[in-house]
Amino acid sequence: MRIRSRLLLLLITIAAAPTLAVGLLAWRAAERALSEAVAEQHRRTARAEAAQASTHVLSLATELGGALLLEDPHRLGPARAQEFLTRVFLRRDAIAQVGLFDEQGQLTASVFVDDPEAFARQEPQFRRHATVAAGEVEDFQHRAAGLLSRVPEGRAYAVSAPYLTAVRRRPAVVVAARASGTQAGGLAAELGLEELSQRLAEGGAGHERIFLLDGAGRLLLDGAPERERRQEDFSGKLPGAAGAKQTGLGEYEEEGRAWLAAFSPVPELGWVAVVARPREAALEPLHALSRSTFGVLGLTLVGVLALAPVLARALARPIARLAEGSRELARGNLAHRITLKRRDELGDLARAFNDMGQALEQAHRELLGFNEQLAAQVEERTKELRQTQVQLSRSQRLAAMGDLAAGMAHEMNNPLAAVLGNVQLMLMDLPPEDPSRRMLGTVHQQAQRIASIVRELQLLSERQQLGRLPLDLHRMLQRVLESRGPELTQVGVQVDCRFHPGDVKVLGDTQALGDVFGRLLGNALNAMRDRPERNLVLTTQVMDAQLVRVEMRDTGRGIAREHLERIFNPFFTTKQQWTGKGLSLAVCHRVVEDHGGSITLHSDEGVGTTVTLVLPAAPASGGLV
Structure with a gap:
């Protein structure tokens, strides 16, 4: 062999062998990092699709349960x-x-x-x-x-x-x-699942396929009605997916193609979400890297005498940077980007790598946003459930007090009627100047007061069978204000009516609801006596065309925070002088509840009190009362 040939062979060996070794090492690192990145992307997509499927079905279960609670x-x-x-x-x-x-x-x-x-x-x-x-x-x-x-x-x-x-x-x-x-x-x-099936069909990007399996591993949804009707069995092709309890990876073959798949269980439903992509499509960036690497090696062998050192450096650095970028991506650093200003295959691979990193980062942000939105919805539903539980507990307490009041009223009516009758007979027999007449008059007055309390107890204890007729809420409120007009003027109360535009109709009994608003207005007047500022704001609002919200806000003395939980209890009062019976708010609660509505009270001591009523709206075609 000639020396020239030996030198050329030596130069080829010296130049090509290290380049080949570096290329192979970088290729293996890139393959491992890319495989891990693709697998992690599939796992995240599978978890997101599983969460979406669970939310699609379980949100309806939550709505049905909420409807039964209301x-x-x-x-x-x-x-x-x-x-x-x-x-x-x-x-x-x-x-x-x-x-x-x-x-x-x-x-x-x-x-x-x-x-x-x-x-x-x-x-x-x-x-x-x-x-x-x-x-x-x-x-x-x-x-x-x-x-x-x-x-x-x-x-x-x-x-x-x-x-x-x-x-x-x-x-x-x-x-x-x-x-x-x-x-x-x-x-x-x-609940039809066509909408969820369509979303799966639209969710796959490129060659990606997203589908759902049932608990036995049969195809449930994938966006293709023909395949869904066949209910293809994946339990043998994709072991571990059927009945999976945690996220996993697998491979299967279909129509001569190898697919890489990730699966995740759908919470509470027993289904499994699967994200799959053809193996050649998933590893396409790695194949591109392989082709570019061996192309560069070929050029290195042709121009080894002059270009071997330059090509070795030109290839080693970009490949090492790609490998480092793959490792960063595998470690979870989704914001990492490769800066490689080249117009060859390595540059295309770097841009493809950056695009993939950007897509993964965007998917991660969307998943975090979805989690935050889901957490907010759970918090909102928990708050609504807690309020419903408080309302139910209050209704149960009032029902128990109502049963006790019913027994008391029943036992007191007959003796009280005897006392009133006998006192009236005695008053009729006594001459006007008899000293005993004044004492008997006091007895008669107090017995009538007891009879009034008994009637209030009966209102509290008996579930009202009220007529459900459409009535004009604004007209009824105006009548209540007019009935208290002289008292409002005497106390010096300024009334501000902020009514919803147009007619507002509710389903209810005019007399019963008028009595409720009359009692609430009386409480507000009592609270604003001797106050420097005496303002009463009455607001109505239509909510979703199904409910009507009424607010009565005064600038009275307010109620201490420790008394708010007991404010609807019978015989409980915060009045400085107890001239009533302590039953008004309890009766109001019972009447509003019988109408299918709710009543809540918010108060700040020294500032004022706001009473909120929510009543069912009447159908638009009903007549007004």
Whole structure:
């Protein structure tokens, strides 16, 4: 062999061998880092899709449970129960049918669309709901009754296993809710999963595929109705995914292609979210790196005498930077970017790497934002539940006091009637100048006061069967203010009415609600006596066209914070001179509760008191009283 040839071979060996070694080491590091980054991205996407699927279904369960907390449909008449179910039905377009079941699991009322045109004439919103066949109604009734009977102890709702509807062959689940502390039937709805399926179809980027498996590992949703109807079994192709309890990774083959997959359990539903991508697509950046590396090595071998050192440095540094960037990305530093000003394959790989890092960082931010939003929703629902629990506890206390008051009133009525009758007879027999007449008059006056207290106790103890008629709230409030006009003028109270524009109608009994506002106005007048500032603000507001909010705010003495929890208790009063009976607010609470509304009180001592009433709004077609 010639010396020139040996020198060339030596130069090739010296130049190419280190370059080849550095390239292989960098390629392996990049492969490992890229594989870890892709796997982590898939895991995060799978967890996000699992959380979204859980929220899509469980939010309906929370809404059904909340509806039962606000109102017990089993105590409503047929018309109001149907109206209650219609409100629930119209909350979501994905609800196919909703039903109310008694304790024997029998369907007592239901809402579903079987004639779209007829329902659309009733309510345009019905047009957005799917048409249900008769066989599907029977299937829903059977599934809902069985699900309600299996609601675990201590839980308010349950979700059925996913199934295909009997006629339309569309994926759906039954969501059932039962009122806390009762076994008397409940509320159930069939939730269609087409919206969730469409979201899965739109969520996959590029070659990515996102789908859901049921608890047995069968395909549940992936955006393709044909595949969903086949319910392909993945339990053998993707071991570990069926019934998974935690996030994991796996591989499977389909139609001759190898897929990399990550899966995550869907909370509380027993489903599994899977994110998959073809192996060649997932490792495409690494393949690009491999091709560019070996291309550079070829050029190095051709121009080794002059370019070997330069090419070695030009290749080693960018590849090392790519490897370092991959390691940074694998360590969780999603903000890391590679600065590589090249226009060759290495530059393309660096830009692809930066784009991938930016996409991962954006997905991470969105996931954090979703978590914050979910935490805020949970906090809001917890606050609403806590307020409902306080209202329920107060109602239970008033009910117990009402039972005691009913017994007292029953036992006192007969003796009191005898005392009043005998005193009246004695007064009739005594001449006007008799000294005993004054004493008997005092006895008669106090006995009548006791009779008045007994009547108040009966109002507190008996559940009012009030007429539910549409009435003009503003007209009723004006009548109450006019009845107290002289007293308002005498005390020097300035009244500011801030009414909602137009007519405001509520369902209720005019006399009973007028008595409530009269009592509240009397309490406000009593609190503002001898106050330097005497202002009364009366506000009405329509909320969501279903509820009406009334606020009465005064500038009276206010109520100490430690007394606020007892303010609705019978015989409790904060008046400086107890001239009444201490029953007004308790009676108001009972009347408002009988109307299906709520009453709350906020007060700052020395500043004033605000009483808030929420009453059901009357339908727009009802006449005014």
